[in-house]
Amino acid sequence: MRRVGALIFPGFELLDLFGPLEMFGLLKNDFDLQLVAETTAPVASNQQVSANPDVTITGTNHFDILFVPGGMGTRREVDNLPLLDWIRTTSGSAEYVLSVCTGSLLLAAAGVLDGRRATTNKAAYKTIADQYPQVDWVKQARWVEDGKFITSSGVSAGMDMALGAIALMHDRQTAEKVATWSEYDWHKDKDWDPFARVHDLV
């Protein structure tokens, strides 16, 4: 059983969070899902609908998997030093660190992606890559694995990455079972990325 700490902050993107949590959540005996925020108050997403934190970043919680969604709110959180500190500490002790979309902006701001290969949202790619040149950004990828860091492209890419992570932590068959159960057309190839072309990155 792996404990997943999914960070939420005001303006997180709804599907960045709940797409992957659907996939992990279907394996109830393997993943324990916990939403983590600065306080226990409900946190409004970029789509207004809110989510309820289970624990706060001030608690002494160990997470096997740190999960960071993206969203417009990341632009404010890059200046939130206590939050970046928490990301740094939690990354250090986690077995895996996952991000979706601009969630990688927070990982980059925390410095944990320095010298690592990573990807992000393709509409925001150029800005983010310019801002954090110490990260080895990959232009065309659905998701990128580098050691314990697994970062995905924008929003929906998180579901493909989550299934990829399940394949890595368990096996391909388990990931395929989850995809079939959720009637999801899994893009198994992590290099599949038509959106890099849409945004003139390749």
Add this chain to the structure above:
Amino acid sequence: MRRVGALIFPGFELLDLFGPLEMFGLLKNDFDLQLVAETTAPVASNQQVSANPDVTITGTNHFDILFVPGGMGTRREVDNLPLLDWIRTTSGSAEYVLSVCTGSLLLAAAGVLDGRRATTNKAAYKTIADQYPQVDWVKQARWVEDGKFITSSGVSAGMDMALGAIALMHDRQTAEKVATWSEYDWHKDKDWDPFARVHDLV
């Protein structure tokens, strides 16, 4: 601006709800998202993570779009007469009625699908079709449109249906913009359904 009333109940399936709400929610000026439940207390999903109702079924709210997700909880709610009454009344005055996965079980139980073409989760298809023979169930479809009723297959199919509904309510270009923004590989063909074969329905 269309007001979306998304019904939630204990044991709703996380992605059934939040996949489509991501798509509608990206068009902030066109859709106003409201979660509706029996009380205002947080409602736990099938993946444990909870959602917060904005309004209750006892309020006098008009919704342009009634949205019903599925999940294990539907098996209990088919016997919840006040909830089925609310579905019937709200369906009557709505411009569109949408369901994802076993959400169509609740619509069928409320009687609003009688004589209509509809689809549902493919693993649960045979049981549901046997239980509600007065509905014209479609075995192989990503989603089915019949008048104001738009019903989708299991879990992930809700995202394809939501984009189809956006194309219907606005235009194809708007739906494609939303898909690109969320880096989603939209299955535009509502007859695309490999999962019907997986479950020996065709």
